[in-house]
Amino acid sequence: MTEAAVCPVPHENRVHPLGAPAGFEEAISNGPVRMLWPNGVEAWVVSSYAGVRKVLSDPRFSANKDGQPEMRTEGEQVLGLPEPGNMNVMDGDAHLRLRRPLSRAFMVKRLNEMRPRIQEIVDEHLDAMERAGAPADLVSSVCLPVPSLVIAELLGVPPEHQELFQATAREMFGKNGSRAEYEAKAAELGGVLMKVVEEKKASGSTDDLIGLMVNDTDFDMDELLFLAIGLLAAGHETTSNFFGLFTLTLFEKPDQLAVLKRDPSRADVIVEELMRYTVGRLGGAGLARRATEDVEVDGVTIRAGEWVAVTFHANLDESLCPRADELDLERKAVSHLGFGFGPHQCLGANLARAELQILLRTLFTRFPDVRPAVPVAEMDFREDMITYGAAAIPVVW
């Protein structure tokens, strides 16, 4: 038996800030391929729409790393450790035990009730941006604070702590962060959260997510704090980046921006297409799983014990929709992989949807002439973060 050639995983040097790492698309063009990560670990990379769905939903692929060294591009391992409450690295019933109680706080109808409040927070920040006048940085005036305040309210954390959990997220998702720095920030935030937990215990409230965890689940304190920190961090960092990336994508495609401006009431469908396209175009090898048995995917056999990484470049697979490599805001929503797939699909997806819909609709309705103050290619992007996005988006209107 001959070993197929293993190429190094392309993970840096994006040719375009909204595109894939150099060489990535070529490397995945012939179906599943074995790639070598900088830390010496090899993994299969699966890139077809059906293949990615299979890897992320078939229980023979485990999210539990089982102590095996995982492929990494750089930096120290901050995320992905099997600690209490880290449901991202759990399978089956252990995962469901933690995930299910949380899903109550992210129910579609509960989030619909939150929409007027989200709108209010968006309006306040756009008012402030208008008062301060052009040019403005969209990231610091809107992208970052809006999702931070929304997730703090959903959890029941006082808004004045937003800078602390933003800093914790930077350590958690930083590619070059150190475990020690992350733990220091997480401990500081944990102290704040302990006080919130005591208040919820005293009041018996289940009106917000921390109250719900304290008073209506069997989570122990370590699990509860880990989940609360993770939700605060992931809950603002991702939405913040994607609102920026969506806006930049629209700046680059005026004909598509015109579709949004023509009918902002279609923001729900438009967010789905922006999510599909933006995530697909960024490419890169993402979530990791380990095969627990031999499994066939896209014509290759992944052996028990081998690593698999999926790429959401699969969102540009023609089997998902015609002209999949084009952004078409007039198409109807398709079942894209922008929020992942399988039991670990983004817990906050419906919250992110509500926020992104309201943000996009309101920004371009109130500021129909908003445009970048410098070319998108000249803006700074956060290459040092697992959660990629623009560092600043200077705009005028």
Next chain:
Amino acid sequence: MTVRIDQTRCIGSGQCVLAAPDVFDQSDDDGLGLVLVPEPSPDLLPGVRDAVDRCPAQVVTLEE
């Protein structure tokens, strides 16, 4: 035509509610998916098929 949700593996993502709000709901008790209309009329079927496709836990089924 019968719609079912396997609640033992449902994660309460609510994707079925987004795909077919007239057919599905989420339980106030635990957030898990509920079938409101187990035998939906033909005009509701496209939404149900969408829910089957979108469900991240793959627990919505339509027996035709």
